[in-house]
Amino acid sequence: MLGILRSLVQEVNSARDLTEALGIIVSRVQKAMNTEVCSVYLLDPVSNRYILMATEGLYPQAVGKVSLAHSEGLVGLVGSREEPINLEDAPSHPRYRYFPETGEERFRSFLGVPIIHHRQVLGVLVVQQRENTRCFDEGEEAFLVTVSAQLSGVIAHSEATGAISGLSLTGEQAHDVSFNGVPGSPGVAIGHGVVVYPAADLDVVPDKLTTDINQELALFQSAVQAVREDIEQVAERLTSRLRPEELALFDVYLRMLSEEALPDEVRNRIREGFWAQGALKQVVQHYISHFEMMDDHYLQERAVDIRDLGRRLLSYLQEGEQKDLNYPEKTVLVSDELTPSMLGEVPRGRLVGLVSVKGASNSHVAILARAMGVPTVMGLVDIPVNQLDGKELIVDGFDGRIFSSPSPDLRSFFQTIRDEEREIDRGLEALRDLPCETTDGHRVPLLVNTGLMTDVVRSLSHGAEGIGLYRTEVPFMIKDRFPSEQEQRQYYRDQLEAFAPSPVTMRTLDVGGDKALTYFPIEEENPFLGWRGIRVTLDHPEIFLVQVRAMLKASEGLNNLQIMLPMVSNISEVEESLHLIYRVYHEVREEGFEIHMPKVGVMIEIPAAVYQVRELADRVDFLSVGSNDLTQYLLAVDRNNPRVAGLYHSYHPAVLQALVRVAQDAHAAGKPVGICGELAGDPGGALLLMAMGYDSLSMNAASLPKVKYVIRSVSREWAVRLLKDVLLLDSPHVIKSCVDLALRNAGFGRYLRPHQTKAASTTPLASQVLSQN
Known part of the structure; x- marks a missing residue:
């Protein structure tokens, strides 16, 4: 069986x-x-x-x-x-x-x-x-x-x-087909899909029809001839170095390229109306599955030869093909795995949305998308990406969904959301220079999370009061090697100068988990519980020391630097890090730099740290909760995995109870505590955090105006009453509904994220059932 x-x-x-x-x-x-x-x-x-x-x-x-x-x-x-x-x-x-x-x-x-x-x-x-x-x-x-x-x-x-493709099971027209993924960058985009893919990868070639069969036949024949010549030349060069039985492999390739073999079947598919690349993919995959099912091991191995031959043919078919892609006025770029270079190929002003089957909310592309303000959905499961080329798409970057073949009603609904978002942003511009203060005088500094200089520009235009989290891994991710001390120093100086004299909190290098460096690969079966954050840099002090030295030198004359340690789980990690930081501080001063010792803090991101807040506070100057990772670890849910995305909820009672405990313990130890993460950028979440006593909230720049407006419109007493009510509830969904209802009753309904008000109810049964989550 x-x-x-x-x-x-x-x-x-x-x-x-x-x-x-x-x-x-x-x-x-x-x-x-x-x-x-x-x-x-x-x-x-x-x-x-x-x-x-x-x-x-x-x-x-x-x-x-x-x-x-x-x-x-x-x-x-x-x-x-x-x-x-x-x-x-x-x-x-x-x-x-x-x-x-x-x-x-x-x-x-x-x-x-x-x-x-x-x-x-x-x-x-x-x-x-x-x-x-x-x-x-x-x-x-x-x-x-x-x-x-x-x-x-x-x-x-x-x-x-x-x-x-536009068909339901009964053959009727299908609309509003929905796929769920992970939000990469907030916003709504409506446009047409353009599928891009890495070269010579048969699996991702889209199935497209052609209107010029003769041209496709000619392209394919040219590719066959080029591959045949390549194989003959390689065989000739290796004749003196290989035994006859080894040279026979090249004869096998040439026989497969003979007119009555694979090429003939591809040509038949082209004559049926498929473009050459799609026809090649179909035939090669059919051959591969046929050989892989055979019991004979020798014949199973021929599937590898077929795949190799298919890639060789495809590489010739693709020469120059993607450079001639037609990008419509409203392009939604779709790929199995988007890369920054793919984004750069789209003409200026035409890119409205991004869809990547692979990738996560912390990937390089997601960070770039947020900096560019392009709505993005990442990490979709079981999506037939090749079918999205040329299709009208709606990208819901708030909820991490895409819709294909939208009906007029759904298109109109999301167009309204997009228009409302723009109107709200314009209306909130007047708040930029006003303090974030409740009606009863409670002050809450609003900070931003940054990674690129474009983030800084947007943050300043939205009235940010400092940087609560500067992701120092971003300069490392855009390089093909570790950046030098001088390069890092310039990156850090730009951030510090932009916000001086306001504080800039720089997190030391946080790689591992879902943040990888191509030149420093970390391959683990369970990366989120493995070698990441402070564990990596303490094991590689040469990386840590260079980074801290660059930070300190960049702060000269500004003195608004704060250093934050990620993924701390043990007191010993803090003590060892502090030892290295003090060592660098004295070395830099001996070199003649006039600097002040920066404040040093730790991130509370894992359950172990929640229960050691007082001990940690005794050793550092401040604490900051990384709510995204803390939620992930408390609930044992990978936040970037759309298969379990429904279980990830920032309003889970266990998460709220942990956040309350952290704030209480930090203040009991006499140390300030802030928070950075998605919850801080949610208007309802920001009110609960303020009521808990968090001293600052850090978020993406796009969320800042709405959060400021809501906080300035209520009293802290009102927020404390709301917190007491929700802490009695035992369901994250009921808690979220309770918070949303309170905000709507207070007149803030339009400042909730669109999917939290009515978007979910507009999705027809068809899209719910076909949703690939």
Whole structure:
């Protein structure tokens, strides 16, 4: 059964569309289980009915025509109970529903298992048998459950591919197909997708049609001829150095390039209307799956040769191709993994949104996107990215969602959000030079998180009172080597000068986890619990010492530098870091620099630090909570993983209780405590943090005006009452709703993030069911 399952999964993965995938499933499962009928019913999100989509054994003319209500018949019972149902005499069951057009009256035994993907029932997989004495045994039931679990993602992906192409399960027009990811940069963008991809990667080549078949045939023929000449030249150069049996590999490549082999099949696909690159990908992937399914090890290895040959052909087809990409006036750049260079290729003024299948909210591209003010969604799962080329897309950077083929109503809704955001930003400009102070006189400094000089420009224009978190890893990420002391010193000087005399808090190098340096790779099975933050720099004091030396020298004459240590979990880490900082301080002064000893603080980011606040406060000048990481570690949820994004919630009772404790313990020790993270930039979250007693709030520049407006409009007493109310609640969603309701009742509804008010309710059932989260 394992061998059959492996072969089945490979075949289905190579299917071109949903219809082909389902046909493979019913055919192979029927044969494997030696049963007379295997059928797949899929739940249509539009009508909320189960539709017979494929069958082996029932009348084929019933496919696409027979449907059942959501809870109708045995199929509906399997779906509603979300568990297998195994019956020896199905017609005698009270929920049995007979459809004469299927011819199923001949079959009595019934085994149905649900097809579930990310908690959503997609359909039901059914096998039936004529003999009334047969009851499918436990092994057969387990096999069918395994098949369903293994293939649910493929089915969901295929459904979404069809929907993106504009078709529902019933063949009707599909709109508002939604995919969930991770917010990379806030805002809303409406434009057309332009898919870009790294060179010579077959897996990411989009499936596009061509209007000039002859040109594509000529391009492909030229690529075949170029690869053939390359292989002949390499073989000739190596003739004297290789044995005949080793040289035979080149003959294999040349035979595969002969007219009646791979090239002929690619040309046939091109004549069907596919562009050359897409046709090549389809044929090569078909060959690869065919060889990988073979039992013979030698033949399995030929899949590697096919893949290599496909890449060689693709590289010639792609020569100059992406440089001639057509970027529409409103371009949403889409890629399996966006790079800064891809952003640079888009003409000025045309880039409105970004979508990256891979990547996280702290990736280099996300940081650049926030600095540029471009709405961005990262980390999408199971999305058929190649299908998004040329499609109209809505990028919801607030909630981390994209919509394909939006309906007029949905487009109008998000256009309204975008217009409101611009109007609000213009209306809040008058607050820039006003203090952030409650109506009863409580002062709360608002600081910003920065990484690039463009962040500084935006921050100053929004009235920031200093930098609460300068991510020093950004200068390291934009280099292909460690920046020198002089280079670092210039980066730091720019930040310090821009805000002098206001404080600038610089976090020492924080790499590891989801922040990687290409020239200093850290490969771990569990990077978030591994070598990151202060652990890396203490293990490499040469990096730490150079960085601190650059910071201190950059502060000369300004003296507004504060140094912050990330990912602290032990008192010994603080003591060792302080020893190194004091050492550098004295060395720099001996070199003749007139500097003051900066304040040194620690970040409270992990549970261990929460319970050591008083001990940490005895050794440092200030504390700052990194709420994003603290939430992640308290809840054991990777905040960049869209599969579990629904479990990550800054308003979780455990998170709020931890934040209250940190503020209380820090003040009991007589030390100031600030906070930086998404919660501080949320108007409701900012009010709760102010009520807890946090001395400063640090956030992205875009969030600052709204937070300032809300804080200036309420009394601290009002915020304290709200905090007391929510601390009695035990659900993050109820807490969030309570805070939002309080803000709306106070007249601040328009300053909530759009998805927190009405966006979620506008998403039709179709997009909810097809949502790949």
